[in-house]
Amino acid sequence: xxxxxxxxxxxxxxxxxxxxxxxxxxxxxxxxxxxxxxxxxxxxxxxxxxxxxxxxxxxxxxxxxxxxxxxxxxxxxxxxxxxxxxxxxxxxxxxxxxxxxxxxxxxxxxxxxxxxxxxxxxxxxxxxxxxxxxxxxxxxxxxxxxxxxxxxxxxxxxxxxxxxxxxxxxxxxxxxxxxxxxxxxxxxxxxxxxxxxxxxxxxxxxxxxxxxxxxxxxxxxxxxxxxxxxxxxxxxxxxxxxxxxxxxxxxxxxxxxxxxxxxxxxxxxxxxxxxxxxxxxxxxxxxxxxxxxxxxxxxxxxxxxxxxxxxxxxxxxx
Amino acid sequence: xxxxxxxxxxxxxxxxxxxxxxxxxxxxxxxxxxxxxxxxxxxxxxxxxxxxxxxxxxxxxxxxxxxxxxxxxxxxxxxxxxxxxxxxxxxxxxxxxxxxxxxxxxxxxxxxxxxxxxxxxxxxxxxxxxxxxxxxxxxxxxxxxxxxxxxxxxxxxxxxxxxxxxxxxxxxxxxxxxxxxxxxxxxxxxxxxxxxxxxxxxxxxxxxxxxxxxxxxxxxxxxxxxxxxxxxxxxxxxxxxxxxxxxxxxxxxxxx
Numbered sequence: 001x002x003x004x005x006x007x008x009x010x011x012x013x014x015x016x017x018x019x020x021x022x023x024x025x026x027x028x029x030x031x032x033x034x035x036x037x038x039x040x041x042x043x044x045x046x047x048x049x050x051x052x053x054x055x056x057x058x059x060x061x062x063x064x065x066x067x068x069x070x071x072x073x074x075x076x077x078x079x080x081x082x083x084x085x086x087x088x089x090x091x092x093x094x095x096x097x098x099x100x101x102x103x104x105x106x107x108x109x110x111x112x113x114x115x116x117x118x119x120x121x122x123x124x125x126x127x128x129x130x131x132x133x134x135x136x137x138x139x140x141x142x143x144x145x146x147x148x149x150x151x152x153x154x155x156x157x158x159x160x161x162x163x164x165x166x167x168x169x170x171x172x173x174x175x176x177x178x179x180x181x182x183x184x185x186x187x188x189x190x191x192x193x194x195x196x197x198x199x200x201x202x203x204x205x206x207x208x209x210x211x212x213x214x215x216x217x218x219x220x221x222x223x224x225x226x227x228x229x230x231x232x233x234x235x236x237x238x239x240x241x242x243x244x245x246x247x248x249x250x251x252x253x254x255x256x257x258x259x260x261x262x263x264x265x266x267x268x269x270x271x272x273x274x275x276x277x278x279x280x281x282x283x284x285x286x287x288x289x290x291x292x293x294x295x296x297x298x299x300x301x302x303x304x305x306x307x308x309x310x311x312x313x314x315x316x317x318x
Numbered sequence: 319x320x321x322x323x324x325x326x327x328x329x330x331x332x333x334x335x336x337x338x339x340x341x342x343x344x345x346x347x348x349x350x351x352x353x354x355x356x357x358x359x360x361x362x363x364x365x366x367x368x369x370x371x372x373x374x375x376x377x378x379x380x381x382x383x384x385x386x387x388x389x390x391x392x393x394x395x396x397x398x399x400x401x402x403x404x405x406x407x408x409x410x411x412x413x414x415x416x417x418x419x420x421x422x423x424x425x426x427x428x429x430x431x432x433x434x435x436x437x438x439x440x441x442x443x444x445x446x447x448x449x450x451x452x453x454x455x456x457x458x459x460x461x462x463x464x465x466x467x468x469x470x471x472x473x474x475x476x477x478x479x480x481x482x483x484x485x486x487x488x489x490x491x492x493x494x495x496x497x498x499x500x501x502x503x504x505x506x507x508x509x510x511x512x513x514x515x516x517x518x519x520x521x522x523x524x525x526x527x528x529x530x531x532x533x534x535x536x537x538x539x540x541x542x543x544x545x546x547x548x549x550x551x552x553x554x555x556x557x558x559x560x561x562x563x564x565x566x567x568x569x570x571x572x573x574x
Contacts, residue, residue, distance in 0.1 A: 257551045270464045
C-alpha cells in the first residue's frame with residue numbers, strides 16, 4: 001500500500017548541507033505494522049514527517065513515496081490535504097503540544113471529523129463520542145481541556161482524533177515514550193486493536209525495541225540516516241545479523257529477576273550527528289567487527305528472503 | 319546496617335490543597351542505593367525535591383547524619399547541601415546553555431571553595447574521567463554535546479563536591495538506548511566505589527532492579543511497599559508493585 005523508495009532528505013544550515021535521511025526504502029502492507037527503530041539523530045522522525053510532507057520548507061526531499069501507486073512527493077497542496085488525516089494520519093510524541101489548550105477535547109475531535117467528512121454538528125458529536133469510547137475515554141472527557149487529562153488520556157484523545165477520518169495508515173512518532181510503563185502498555189494495546197480490528201496499517205518510529213517488538217510485524221533498524229537491517233520482528237530478535245542491532249539488544253537491561261552478572265553490554269561511543277558521519281560504513285567507529293574494507297566503501301542494503309542487511313561482516317546466524 | 323545517613327519520617331507535601339506526598343518514611347544508609355519507583359504522578363520527583371529541601375514539606379522530618387535537616391540554615395545548610403547532589407532527567411534543561419563544560423564543573427568547586435585555582439583544571443579532568451569523558455569536551459557548550467555526553471556532564475557536576483548522597487531523578491530516561499546501558503554501568507560503578515549513597519528515582523523497574531539494594535514503591539504519594547530489590551521482584555506484596563512488574567515484563571524483548 002505504501003511504497004517508499006530511495007527517500008532522501010537534505011537540510012541546509014548556513015553553508016553546510018547534510019542528509020538526515022539517506023536513500024531509505026521500505027514497504028508497508030495493508031494491516032501491517034512496521035517499526036522504524038533508531039536512536040536520536042537516526043532520521044526516524046524525519047522519515048515519519050516526510051511521508052505527509054510535514055518537514056520545514058528548507059528540507060530537500062527526493063525519492064518516491066507512493067500511496068497505492070500515487071507519488072505523494074509530487075502532489076500539490078489540495079491533493080495533499082485530501083491525503084492528510086483521511087488516508088494517512090499522524091500521532092505525535094507529545095500530546096500536550098499537539099492538542100489545542102483552549103479547546104475542549106470533544107470540540108477538537110469534532111473539528112477533525114468535520115474538516116474531512118461532510119457531517120453536521122450533531123453527527124460529528126455522535127462520532128466523537130464513539131471515537132472516545134473506542135480509545136477508552138468517556139463522554140465526560142469530551143468536555144475537558146487537555147490540561148485536565150493525564151498524559152495517557154491525552155495520548156488516547158490524540159489517537160481518537162487521528163483515527164477520526166478512518167485513515168488507512170497511522171504514522172506514530174514515539175507515541176509512548178512520554179508515558180510511564182503502565183500507561184505505555186495501554187496505548188500499545190489500543191494501537192494493536194486498531195490494526196487488528198480496523199485493519200489500519202501502522203508505521204511506528206521509536207527508539208525502543210521493546211515497544212516495536214510488541215506492536216510491529218516487521219522492524220527496520222535505522223542508523224545515522226540509513227536502514228542497516230530489516231526483518232520480520234521474530235527473526236530480527238531471534239537472530240540479529242547487523243552488529244548495531246545486536247548491540248541494541250545487548251544494551252537492554254536483563255529480564256527482571258534474573259540472577260548473575262548485572263553489567264550491561266553497551267555499544268561503545270555514541271551516534272555521530274549527521275554532519276560528522278564517517279565515510280564507508282557509518283557504524284564502523286563503534287563496531288566491534290569493523291575491518292579495513294568498512295572504511296573504504298559503504299555497505300548497501302541487500303535483501304534476501306525478506307531480510308535486509310547492510311554489513312560486510314555480519315554477526316553469524318545462530 | 320550502618321547508622322542511617324538520611325532518615326525521612328512521615329514526610330508530607332501539599333500542593334494546591336492536595337496532599338501529594340503522604341507520610342513517607344524511609345532510611346538510607348551510607349553507600350546504600352535505594353530505588354524509588356512508581357507511575358507518573360505518584361510523587362517520585364516531589365519526594366526527591368522535598369528530601370533536598372528544594373520545596374518545603376508541610377509536615378514530617380528529614381534527618382541528615384542524625385541532625386534535623388529542615389531546621390538547618392546558613393553555613394550549616396550549605397555544608398549539608400554540598401553533600402547532597404541531584405541529577406535531573408533532562409540535561410538539555412539542567413545545564414546552563416551559556417556555560418562551557420569547564421565552567422559548569424568549576425562552579426560547584428569554586429562555590430564550595432573546594433579547589434584552589436591552579437589545581438582546578440586537573441580536578442575537572444579527573445571528574446570527566448570518572449564519567450568516561452575526555453578532555454575534548456572541556457570547552458564545549460551543552461548544545462555541542464550529544465545527549466549522553468550532556469548527561470555525563472550533569473553527573474560529573476553532581477559528583478564535583480564529593481557528595482555523600484546522589485539523587486538521580488529519572489537520570490536514564492531521556493538518553494538513547496545504547497547510552498542508557500553505558501550510564502547504567504556508570505551508576506553501577508559509582509555504587510560500588512566510594513561511600514556514595516544514592517536515591518535512584520525511575521518509572522522503569524528494570525534498571526532499578528539492577529542498580530538498587532532496596533526498592534520503595536510509591537503510589538498516590540505514599541510508600542506502599544519497601545523491600546530488598548530481589549525479593550520485591552520475586553515476591554511482590556502490593557498490587558501496584560505487581561502492576562509495575564507486569565509492565566516491565568511486557569516491555570522486555572523476547573529473544574527466545
